[in-house]
Amino acid sequence: MNSNIETTFFKTPLGIAKIIGDENGISEISIQENGKITERIPAVLEEAVHQLQNYFDGKRTDFDFKINPKGTEFQQKVWQSLIEIPFGKTMSYLDLSKKLGDVKAIRAVASANGKNPLWIVVPCHRVIGTDGSLTGYAGGLWRKKWLLEHENPARKQELLF
Template sequence: MSKHRFTVVEPTPIGPVSVVADGDEIVGVYMEVHKHGADPSEYGERADEDPLLVQAVRQLSEYFAGRRTEFDLPLRPQGTDFQQRVWRALCDIPFGQTWSYGELAQHIGSPTASRAVGLANGRNPISIVIPCHRVIGANGSMTGYGGGIERKRWLLAHESGRDAQALF
């Protein structure tokens, strides 16, 4: 149940990112264009000085500057039990690596559920922090991404140490 939502919009190399907090937990990290994202009217009031949002922005800035590979934030993504399992498993994908949807399905103990895993992955409300961009097709192809394929390419290049700036 919602306590009180606050948001901050932070400029990043891949465009503005909105971070949404509900009480003392992060419930959303959305890109400017975000398929399956929350309606911006649900983000809550702007709160640039909220301590949790300040911490989230600091960690995102460190990530984009190449100084952070893991996030340490209280998260509460809203979704079904299956989606929650998938989102927790996404956090097991190491920085700079990718897994296929099949590998992710195997990891959660549902080896025949790659399609359902893909759907859950696409509904991740806390992008970047819960690294859904690290999931690719079985053949290594770039598959859909809620923030757009160009942002996914940028994030993967950034994490692998390649020149991501030229990609976006």
């Protein structure tokens, strides 16, 4: 059975979010500098848009809509570990590798982190350098800093570029 893949674009404080999904779940959420805002949000994407808007409004700390990211078994394992990082907390790439059972897999973990197709929902922005520095973020380090400060305003002075 083929499903109808839907796409919507909506405005966030960090740019235009693009959401792609179908009845099997949301498969992609990404951010772009600009674009045309969707006037009518497809029903299958409404809950994701609603929850993301609540996140940006400071009314939500986690997401419970259905997700369906596409990736290898290893990527899926890394993304699941990212989801387990609590709101307002961070973890280093090294600690994430240790959690996954292989400290030597740090580069593979970082690569899987970078291929995360679900911006914010799979919180790759919560992974930082061992020294506390903000390293590698596909959406730009300024967005990573904004997200971490949004989730934990008390950390504002600690975040390093």
